[in-house]
Amino acid sequence: MTTAPGASVTTRPGLPGLVRSGWFLPVALATASLVVSAVRIARPSFWLDEAATVSMVQRSPAQMLDTLQHIDLVHGLYYLLLRPWAAVAGTSEVALRTPSAIALAVACVGFVLLVREVSGGRVAAVAGVAFVLLPGLSWTGIEARSYVLVVALVVWAVWALHRALRRRQRRWWVLFTVLVVLSVLVHVMAVLMVVPYLVAGRAADRLRPTAVAVAVAVAAVLPFVVATQAQVGQVSWIQIGPVELGYLVGLGQLFMGLRADSGVVQLAAAAVLALVVAALAVAALRARSGRRFAVDTAVAWVVVPTLVLALPVLAGVQLYQERYVAYAAPGACWLVGLGLTALRGPVRVRAAVGAVAVAAAAVGLVAQAGVASKNADDYRALADLAPGATSVLFATDEARGVAIAYPDRFTGITDLAAAGPWRGSGTLWGVQRPIEDLALAGRVVVYVASDPDDAHRREAEALLAAAGCRAGGSLEERRWTGTTYDCG
Structure with a gap:
């Protein structure tokens, strides 16, 4: 039976209807993401950065705005959004981290929808599982800071961009532009996604309208970007050498919360996970034919923000912290999905690769639930x-x-x-x-x-x-x- 274009489809309620509607996979994976966050959300102690959140959300709007003139403007919108929640729910670990867990689940929904629309259901399922289990993302769901909200806004911005490129309707361009603006206002480092957006537009052979939308968004946030630069001194504590930089870029972003002294098991698991992700990224690149938009967008999503923030460290410009570009991790998950489904050979080979990655990621998830897992402070x-x-x-x-x-x-x-x-x-x-x-x-x-x-x-x-x-x-x-x- 066929359905005429524009006709509505009625489905029965319950699980079968949810499956037929196409919402089962994103909802199921988002629920799994929420569970992964929830089971660990109360155990880690607050640390310095989260204490700053506790400090800010207990102030009146006037007190908050006065403080933001001097420090932490980069997190200002997050504080303003979280303040009403804190007034009702309180400032315990569970209270302040729950919005982060919810935001990560919302990001998971958007990510699975995006990957399925571009790359199909099999890739979306694998990439979605990677999204749920990747320690570089799961950490943001149990952290009372703005990073996870940026992840969600960037994911949905890429989804809206794909819709705009494919459907050529003004509403999608407006939505994309608004989401880009919001992501930068939540954390200024999201401005580094400008290049990946342009790469996506070029891969779809629609660079010009993409560039126009990006330019409008950049113009809208430029005063905010300039204002945050006046407070750049608050990150003067960052001092990273070349060896530590390589370690953070290669392992830290995938295994958020990992430290050089974290222990042999955690470091070995992080190295294994990094090798698997790299190997699957290579497999995705080799299978780029016919998948140009997906591969180019995913690669730019991972590589560009990371390198733009990390490479200046070699010249003495110290701004890089792995959590500042946590929003790049969904690109890695997309490459995992593309690469694993592109592997040739027996199914057991793909199953073995997936099992190794899951085991390595599990080590990171357990480590993140430690009492002093937040920068080794309790x-x-x-x-x-x-x-x-x-x-x-x-x-x-x-x-x-x-x-x-x-x-x-x-x-x-x-x-x-x-x-x-x-x-x-x-x-x-x-x-x-x-x-x-x-x-x-x-x-x-x-x-x-x-x-x-x-x-x-x-x-x-x-x-x-x-x-x-x-x-x-x-x-x-x-x-x-x-x-x-x-x-x-």
């Missing part, structure tokens, strides 16, 4: 030192993030170094008083940098020694050391 354990203390001393304003992330542990405890409430300070962490003027008494918990040579740490230790304070229990994390002192 703010929750540090905060647990505070109950029972009479006062707390943060050697730097940034260390106060521990108390901002877990305020219930600091109830009734005096913050000795705080010059005033952090919410209205126009800063992320509050303004510090000179600690040499502080009077120490009772049980004091002191948070200092883990680096013994840090000037703030030495200053705090000199103050404690002069006051005759005796050290008690101590906990050292990668970034901070917390120690209890009896100061008489």
Whole structure:
């Protein structure tokens, strides 16, 4: 039976109807993505970056806008969007990470729809499974930051672009342009997707209208891009050498959260996963004939944002962090789907390759669920030192993030170094008083940098020694050391 163009198709409700409607695969994979995020969402402790989110979403709009004039403008729209949610749901790990898990599931739906429309159901199924399991994407679903929202907006922008190129209707071009603008406003690094969009337009032999839409979007976000450059000093802490850069680009983006000291098993799994993805990307390139749009778009999606941000590091321009280009990972998933389905030989060969990739990815998923998996910092354990203390001393304003992330542990405890409430300070962490003027008494918990040579740490230790304070229990994390002192 055939259906006339434009005629509606009525399907029965339930699973059979969902399958016939074409929504079963994207919904099933999006649900799997949500489950992967949900089972791990509460265990990892908040860390520095997420503490910044906790800090910002608890401010009034006026306080937030005042702070964004000085720092973190690049995440400003994300904070504004998350603030109403936090006002209702709270600022626990589950509360603040749940929107990220949902956004990743929404991104998964758009990605599967895109790949199926361009490359067919088999490629979409494989690429969708890769999307669900790739640690470089799954990490964003359990991180209370803006990166996952950029992933979702970029995925749907590419989908809208494909619709515009294929259907040639103005509404798709408008939708594409709006999504590009929003993605850059959520995080400025999304502007690096401009070239992949143009590559997609060229692959479809419609470069001119694509360039016009991209130009309109760039013009709309240019003032924002310029404004964020005034705050580029806030990433002056980034110092990456050539070896670390290669490690991050080759392994870190696929295995988000991995560190050079993460352990032999995790590093080996990351290397295996990287080799499998690279091999399947080569297979996809070899099968490019007849798949020009898919292969060219996917390759540009992965390669261009990564290289544009990474290569300047070799010239001393330090802006690269793997999470800044997390939105490039869907391109890798697309190449995995294209490459695995293009492999020739017995089915068991493809099954073996897929099984190896799944096993390697599983190691990353488990590692991301560790308590201190966020940059090897466990703010929750540090905060647990505070109950029972009479006062707390943060050697730097940034260390106060521990108390901002877990305020219930600091109830009734005096913050000795705080010059005033952090919410209205126009800063992320509050303004510090000179600690040499502080009077120490009772049980004091002191948070200092883990680096013994840090000037703030030495200053705090000199103050404690002069006051005759005796050290008690101590906990050292990668970034901070917390120690209890009896100061008489």
